[in-house]
Amino acid sequence: MAYVALLGGAAWAGTSVGAQEDRSAEADAASAVVDVAASPTPTPTPTIPTRAVPAAPAGASPVRTCSVADAAADPRLEQFQGRAVNAATGEVLFDRGGSTPSRTASVLKVLTTAAALNVLGPDYRLTTRVVRGAEPGTVVLVGGGDVTLSRTPSGTTTAYAGAAHLDELADQVTAAWNADPATAGSPITTVVLDSSYFSGDAWQPSWNRKELADGYMPPITALMVDGDRDSPASNVSARSDDPVGRAGSAFAAALGGATTVIGTAPVGAPVLGQVSSAPVSTLVKQTLIVSDNTIAEALARVTAIEAGAGSSFGSLQQGITAGLAAYGLDTSALRIVDGSGLSGGNAVPPSYLTSLFVQIENRAGNLGWLYDGLPISGEAGSLSYSDRFAGSSSRADGAVHAKTGWIDDGYTLAGTIDAADGTVLTFAIYALGDVGDDAKQAIDALAAAFWDCGANLSDY
Incomplete structure (x- = not known):
């Protein structure tokens, strides 16, 4: 409870008038003197601060007794x-x-x-594409960050369930190449390898290089196959210094043989084929x-x-x-x-x-x-x-x-x-x-x- 004391102050107003009259008939011009006593100043009412009302007590928390x-x-x-x-x-x-x-x-x-x-x-997929190159006989393999893409034959089980395979991509490219009258019957002689989707260092400077040989980490590039493992089916397997080169060689072989070079895809080049990873989920x-x-x-x-x-x-x-x-x-x-x-x-x-x-x-x-x-x-x-x-x-x-x-x-x-x-x-x-x-x-x-x-x- 809050307790409040209220004190009322009383005010007094007093007036004293003294009149002196000369009662004689000859006192027509007499002056009357009036004495007015000064009124006292009222006493102010003191203000007493109100006490805060305590909040309701918080519910007791149980004492936890299980120590680790x-x-x-x-x-x-x-x-x-x-x-x-x-x-x-x-x-x-x-x-x-x-x-x-x-x-x-x-x-x-x-x-x-x-x-x-x-x-x-959860439904997003990482896509690897092949587009037509700027030079005759040239296609461009464009990495889209799908590190699970496999160089093994379609249907093979790898470390990554649901992975796309290069041979499927090669089949799409060959079919599109031969369906175009401008290229039908001519060989694909060069595969340009485009890994420009990722930029900067491929190896984080604070990583220990032993992780390559120990089989836990490759250089991180937008184009690689099987996580750059030596053994595609093994979770832990030695990695290389050149994931892009390994992917390019495997794709060139799937096309029946071609040389590989590093480059980038022409802007707006027609897509000849594409494959995608399993979904992000x-x-x-x-x-x-x-x-x-x-x-x-x-x-x-x-x-x-x-x-x-x-x-x-x-x-x-x-x-x-x-x-x-x-x-x-x-x-x-x-x-x-x-x-x-x-x-x-x-x-x-x-x-x-x-x-x-x-x-x-x-x-x-x-x-x-x-x-x-x-x-x-x-x-x-x-x-x-x-x-x-x-x-x-x-x-x-x-x-x-x-x-x-x-x-x-x-x-x-x-x-x-x-x-x-x-x-x-x-x-x-x-x-x-x-x-x-x-x-x-x-x-x-x-x-x-x-x-x-x-x-x-x-x-x-």
Whole structure:
């Protein structure tokens, strides 16, 4: 209650008149003297300030008692950062450096694919075209960023399900060439290779060149076949220094033999044939499920192009953040150097990931495609490998939908957890610094501890 005291002041007005009269008849000219007493100044009413009425007491928050302190203190996590959030309420249940931007490793692919699904949409396809060249006997193979295009015969299974094949493209070109009276019966002698859709460096300067021989990353060009793998069917396979040359040689052979040169297509040249990738919805899953660096970089570059940011590595910061803007989250702390997360120069706070994963869990916009492509603990993709969610951590099998990450100085995991009590948590765990391969087991143990606690997860 508020208590108000009101005091009324009284005012007095007093008038004293004294009249002196000369009552004699001779006093006609006598003067009358009037004495008027001065009125006193009224006393003002004092103002008493009104006390604020206290707000109704807030409802008591339940004391959360399930601690994961031991798992979070595992020395294998090295420089540990992490956050866990109740996806339904938005309450931060656990936080260790969650607002600090740090390198993400391949968890960055979540941002890349989320941006691509917004800018490109799930039905967008990357198209490779062949157009007529400016010189007689010449055609131009124009790369459109489809790194899944295969040099293997049509019907062959490669690392990329649903990939287009060069022999199909060659058949289209040959048919169109022979259907034109101006070229029918004449050979195709030269294939011009046009990879100008992407610009700038093909190799991000912060990447380690050993990734070529180790089989995880090729130079990123708009024209390549089979992700530039030596073995088209293998997820991990050595890559070359010249993806454009490898693609050109394979296409020339499919045409029956021709020389190849580097160049660009004439403006407005007639199209002789074209083939397209699987839709972005499929490419997103292929990117996430086995952490494919090559598709991630292609999606990042095409997203930046379609967002109007440019076509080089330097365009990705603007292009990816523009693609993420639709999700309504603050992107100012993000640093995007590449699309795959291979660079240690990328920086994303765990808090951004836990917020984005709330929207992924809710399938906002086109993000349902992303959720459906995530690895699942003990069941699918990179979380089903023998060294993930093994031993006691296997109690969370099937409950963790998350993206894995690994670079030389960091292991990461971020996604959602369907906890034992039915609560959905979003989480991000970073183990950074001088980490070993066993950091993966420490990360899984902490995620399994989050699963145990659910809504009762304590920050202590």
